Amino acid sequence: MSSLNCVTAPQPSPHPLTDDSVLDALGADLRAAGYTTDGVTELLGEDVHAALLRGVWWPALAATSETSVEDDEVPLATVIRLFLLGSDEPETSVAQAFPTSGVDALIAEGVLIRLDDGAIRANLDIRPHADETHDYLVVADQDAAMRPGPVARDHVLGIGGASMSLARAIIREPARRALDIGTGCGIQALHLNSHCDEIVATDTNERALALARATARLNGMSWDLRAGSMFEPVAGERFDLIVSNPPFVVGTGSQDYIYRDSGVVGDALCEQLIRELPAYLNPGGTAQILANWIITDGADWRERVAGWLDGTGLDAWVVQREAADPISYVSLWLSDAGEDEQATARRGEQWLEWFDDNDIVAIGMGSITVRAPEAGEDREPDVVLEEITGAGEEVTGPEAQAFLARRRYLRETSDADLLDKRLSIAPVMLEEHSLPGEDGWQQVGAAVRRPGGPAAVLGVDEVSRALLAGCRGQVPLQTLIELLAGFHGVDAEALATAALPVVREAIGRGILYEAN
Known part of the structure; x- marks a missing residue:
């Protein structure tokens, strides 16, 4: 967590880490320090690491102090304190941790900042991330808990609950072409790389594309990154797999923060995304999307989302994981922005008034998995909409794949x-x-x-x-x-x-x- 040594940090540059030589050197330094999920866990210890994942910071600060680590562990401890704990570190320690890239180069590339007293603070969130077979590095912006004041309008989210929920739900079948709409820091593209030959990743946020590019290069990957909204950057193209964790937050249509606000009123962005999918999916192609939808007083949420699918011809499995009341929903998203209490109260009041004016009593949150019919297939689409809220019953890739296979078996078996x-x-x-x-x-x-x-x-x-x-x-x-x-x-x-x-x-x- 940031110390009380405050500085007015400059607004984030829209294009950090543009120098490939510095980016490559940074990757080399992080690898040399042992900055992996296993490396962090080993240095901190499993209990301290588990506490850190729960948001308890002080045991990790103690475990990475000069008196707690061996000399050869100092570079990794410094990296952890910078990027995972938001600590201000002496320049001598930081220079030891980054001998190849160098402190000045990392400051010039927007990775670090130098405070008035000469201490060094991280200006980006760079953290290890692993799945069953790979260890990655992910570049994003620091969240509100790591820095003073509200996040920037073009703030780029890092690894979060929603992004990991989608990553776990993706069907990992081999695909020739995949599309990641609203890639952000690139977390979905990172996982797609293991089973897709070609990855196109889009975003309206130029800063997000810059950080996604950094994420890709740090992991030895190359994605086709394109700027633009929705399907505009891929007009006329088709894909075997489309994934999206879009800015699905239901609101008035303002766009205070690009990562959450679509600039479209209500849940219309998610509806548009679903309705336009058929034009971009290859026959038999799959799309998996996180979405939020409006629930009005006395209405069945299934009817609303089923209406999005009408006329698309897509088979679909729609799962509502939660229905949040307006206060809980608004509070969730306001807490991420880091605004002061007065700004939070003012924005929250306006948001709740809009919900009330539109007779919105809850917001559904869940996933939508669709599959396009095979070439020459002529039948009514198979659509299942259900509420699944139990712990341990989250949609996973293997379960989604098996669900679609079972539905096909039932259709084809009299x-x-x-x-x-x-x-x-x-x-x-x-x-x-x-x-x-x-x-x-x-x-x-x-x-x-x-x-x-x-x-x-x-x-x-x-x-x-x-x-x-x-x-x-x-x-x-x-x-x-x-x-x-x-x-x-x-x-x-x-x-x-x-x-x-x-x-x-x-x-x-x-x-x-x-x-x-």
Whole structure:
């Protein structure tokens, strides 16, 4: 966290890190210092690092002090204190940490600033980031907790909850061409690089493009970075995969901060993005987008978002993860800007008045996954809209990929074909729900749940529970139904008619699948 040694920092240059030689030298210094996720964790210790991730700073400050580190750890400790803790550091220590790039060059390139007392402070947020197979460096602007005063209008967000939620949700199928709309610091493009041959990344913010370029070069990558809004920079082009974490914040249409405000009233930007997707997706192409949508008094959010998809011809899986009340929603976004209390109160009051004038009672937040039909495919689009709010039920890439595959299987498999299939049940848990009564506990319901799957739960009665238990991939579904019908003394055809919708839902939820 920044010390009390205050300085009026200059407004961020719109084009930091333009000198490739300095950028390459910076990368070499950071690597030499061991500035990776594992390196930071090892120096701080797992408990201190975990505390830092929760926003508790002081243990990390103590762990990186001169008395706590060995001589060969000083460069890494200095880098951590500069970029992760916002500390003001002596120039001698900073020079030791950056022997190749040099302090003066980093100041000239907008990475560091020199304070009036000669101490050095970071002017950018540069931090390690890792997935299962790669370790990266990400360049962004410092958030409001790391510097005094409000963030700049062209502030570039770093790694945040929304960006990581989208990154985890992306289907990591190999793709020839991918498009990242509103790339910001480049976090989505960074992950796309592992499975996409060509990446086009766009943004309206020139500063964001400059920092995305720095992120790419530090990681040995090259993206086609283009300035412009929405699909303007890629007019006439098509892609196999489109991802976007756009400035989706629902508001009056003002654009106080580029990273959050679209300049479009309400949720119209997200609607426009969805409606224009078909013109830019290749046949069978996929798009995955984070979005916010308006919920008015008495209205079903599904109807609003379904309206965005009408006429697009796209298959879609829309998941609402949260519905925030206006005060919570506005407070969330105001806290990011770092404005003083009076400015925050004034802006918040105006924002809430606009919500009230437009009869907005909540804002839905979630993800939209769509897939274009294959070439020559002529059918009604398959659209599923659902609310999934449970912890541990977030949409992930493997789950999204499996969901789309299951929906395709259900479309292509008739009831008659399904009865001939041998089905297996996934690893599931049976949950029984009981209430106390005069005669003890009385069961009032039961459900089968696939742990970890978004909305992977299915209510069951005695017959459907027995049917699911019998799905061991050994006999056709028709045979199981006939056995159950004989046991319960009911007509097999009638039981099949009643069971098939349950079986289809179980397949759609990943609870049942066709045995090999």
